Amino acid sequence: MEAVIELENLTTGYRSLSNEKIITSEINTSLLRGELVCLIGPNGAGKSTLMRTISGDQKPISGKVFLEGKNIHELTPKYLAKKLSLVLTERVHAGMLTAYEVVALGRFPYTDWSGKLKDSDHKIIQEAIAMAGADELADRTLSELSDGERQKIMVARAFAQEPQVMILDEVTAFLDLPRRVEIMKLLRKMANESGKSILLSTHDMDLALRGADRIWLLPKGGSMQIGAPEDLILNGAFQEAFATEGMHFDSQSGAFRIHNNYDTEVALIGEGDSATWTQRALERNGVKVDPDAKILIKVQSDQDQNVWIIEQNGSETEIRSVYDLIIQIKKN
Amino acid sequence: MASTITTSISTPKSKVRLASHSRLFLFPILIVGTLVVFLLELGIGSVKIPVSGIVNVLIGSQVSDSTWSTIILELRLPRTLAAIIGGAALGAAGLQLQTLFKNPLAGPWALGLTAGAQLGVALVVTSAAVIGSSFLEKFEFMGNLSIVAGAMLGCVLVLMVMVTVSKYVSTITLLIFGLMLGFLAQGLISVILHFTNQSQTKIYAGWNDGSFAGVYWEHFPVLVPMAIVGLVGGWLMTKSLNAFLLGENYARSMGLSVKRTRLITLGCAVLLAGPVTAYCGPILFLGLIIPHLARGLFSTSDHRILMPAVMLLGAIIAQAADLFVHLPWEKHFLHLNAVNALIGAPVVMWVILKNKKMRGFEI
The missing domain is CATH 3.40.50.800 (Anticodon-binding domain)
Known part of the structure; x- marks a missing residue:
């Protein structure tokens, strides 16, 4: 399958005049068309930095990120916006904008200076809303929606941007389990039916194991492990990455267990x-x-x-x- | 069954969906309202002039009472036009600042821009006094321009401080900071005025009490072009401001140049607030409340609707406030800012009570 995003010897981190701080180093991998990849790893492993670097928001220390063969850090913001869209953790306060108007903002890179929507734009917006199963939400203002409904709308907005790649950073963080499952199902649908490549960073191990085509596992200070969820469990990478005092990953049940001192x-x-x-x-x-x-x-x-x-x-x-x-x- | 499905698909949903467009019929009403208040402004005062008289004066034909022509052309028309421009400009600047700072109580006054402009003007007036008191009278247009330049420079300096501070403090703290900056400017102004002679201090003291009545015909060649550039610029940025509603990170991800949008929008706000403050003095509340009234009236946050709405509403409210000041009161002289406070303070209270973020529960 065709690679949409390729990472070539990518080293991320922060560089100031006097020194540089490397967060993740020498990553080589790709994100294929229609693939749903979950980026997981313990806190502080550098997930957010890696996500920002891949989405073109932050310059790498060394190495390159390619989007359809072009260096992502050399693309114009407008070109990039037509290829890649984001959904973020942050709660959006959009005043009195309706859910429909928020999804319509996904057409931003395509409309003229006045932002006027053509019939074709409306069609894409309606498709995105239907895809997200958010038809009943369309006329309500964003401030009236629950956290889960709001993130669904933000996913629909990212979809209406008609990108090749959607990058989602911890978007399920504030949601309860049914809502998290719902978002995951929606993302799977977008990957399978529309061929979007989706990269999702998450804390939700269980959901990642069940929903992802591939997992990018980023251990703290180690090198990134890549494979099908089951591969990473069978080769012990998963257990190692999350090994902490008083807890272990039980490969039988696919869940974390708390150690006890049995008496x-x-x-x-x-x-x-x-x-x-x-x-x-x-x-x-x-x-x-x-x-x-x-x-x-x-x-x-x-x-x-x-x-x-x-x-x-x-x-x-x-x-x-x-x-x-x-x-x-x-x-x- | 099949037929119902077909109809539901073929219905042009796009027209139904944009709820914010359902109140567009209000625009003609606002335009008529602007004209009505305009005529009232010209007609009402210590001397009452009928509509026919106003129209005759405006189109330049003979009127029965020659003083009417003087009253309208020399006093009421420049004042009314200043109110229209001032209201529209402050409303637009308020909208731009509220969206850019993501702060519902932002405005030229609340963020200290007005005070900055005053300080700039005080500095220009004082330096003119030091250089030579005849400077301002001799080169009228240049003096005119230098006052506006001083006001805008003051605005720019304050904005630079506020933009920097806004990165480190919350919504409410920023407003307090802006108010303190205002007090600081007022203190500095008192000290500066110490170095001028009494007559100039008097001029400043009069100006320090905001009013549209201090604007004369010779001010318009500076005021009008700047306001037009600011308003047109504001209109061109409406699409970008809509993206800003989702926050800077989302705006950037949609291909928007955040830095450029900020720079242009703040530049427009300075062009709008600076000259108006330079000629009318500090006009309180209007820039803050007009965007809220527009949002309430049109029930939307879409800047493509709000931008023209704040201009019209601003023109109406500023004229109405000015009209109220100039009603033939028998014993009393009303201040414009007192009237503004009567309308403005309750609106601000309502915004605070309505808005979770403002009540401090959620930052």
Whole structure:
């Protein structure tokens, strides 16, 4: 597939007269047409600097960024705006502009000095709004919208700019889970159906693992790892990048787990949701689940009613909730 | 079913969607309003002149009372035209500053531009006194121009300070800073005037009380071209100002040169606020409130609509305020800024109460 963005020995950072501070070094990779790439990494790894350098907003220390074969830092702002659009973390206060008018601003690079919209512009704006599933929002002012609706409109605006590449910086940061999933689905649609190349930086590991075609993993101080999400888990890059005290990435469940110092051991017998969540509650409270343990907990589900039975030293105790179970175990 | 789908697609949604364009019918009303207030301004005063009299004077035909011609042409017409230009200019400058500083209470006065202009004028008047008191009278046009240049230079200096400070402080702090800058300028002006003779101090004291009545025909060759350049410039920048509503980062990503837009827009604001302050003195509140009234009336933030709206509204409100001042009051002399405060202060209070950002909960 054709590369829309190429990074060639790209080293980002800040340069002042006296010294230079390198943030990320020697990155070589590309963003293909119709590809959705998530840039992830711990705080302070240099995601934002890299994003700003790729979007042409900041000059690199060395190396180059190519957009369709042209050095992005030599393009005129107007040309660049027709090829690349941005969605940012910042909340937009657009006064009394309606959502439609905000999306219409995506046509900025194409309209004349007065900003007059032609019929063809209106058509593109309406398509962008329909794509984002934001038809009902169009007539409302931006200030009336929720954070999630507002970001949806900003994504539609970026789409109406008709770019080859959309760059989104932490756009889901303030959104709840359903809204984050919704934005991710929307971006996938834009990549698949319209062939946009999308680069999204995010803190949301789970969403990145499920939604991205490729992941650019930027560890703190290390070199960037690139691959399908699954590749990065299987080769251990993911676990390494996010290894911190008291936490580890569990490659079985694809989620982070908090380490505990276990002081009690129990054996757990049971099936399904009730067993899974019981184990989680136990681990959270520093109880290790081990089949050989002396204390045995049986989880039984009859008629939507869960019952936990603790067997210890030949005696049985029946308990009706996870909360009471934990209290009982802690007593021992 | 199929037929309903076809109709919903073929409906020209574009016309329905731009809600902000639904109040365009207000423009003819504003134009008529401007003309009505214009006629009232010329007709009402200690001497009442009927509309037919006004029209005859304006088209140069004979009128029954020869004093009418003098009153209109020498007193009321220049004053009214100054109010029209001043109102439109201050309204446009206020809109530009509010968008550029992302501050709903910005305006030539609140940001200290007015004070800067006053300081500039005081400096010019004083240096003229030092160089030779006859300077201003001898080279009338040059003196005229140097006062305007002083005012604009003062505006530019204040703007440079405010733009720098705005990078480090919040919306509200910036306004306080602007007010303090104003007090500082006032203090400096008092000190400077100490070095002039009494008659000049008197002239300044009169001017320091803002009024459209101090503008004479000889001022228009300077005032009008500058206002026109500022207004046309402002009109040309409306598209860019719309992009600015989303913030500088988004504006830049749409291909806008942020630096150039800032420079041109601030330049226009100086061209609009400087000369008006130079000739009319400090006109309070108008630049701040007119953009809000325009937004409320047209229910939009689209500068392509707001820019002409603030010009017309500015012309109407400035004329109306001036008319109120010049009503035949029996015992009392009203100040223009007192009237402006009566209209302006409640609007500012309303903006503060309405706007979350202004209440300080959200920066």
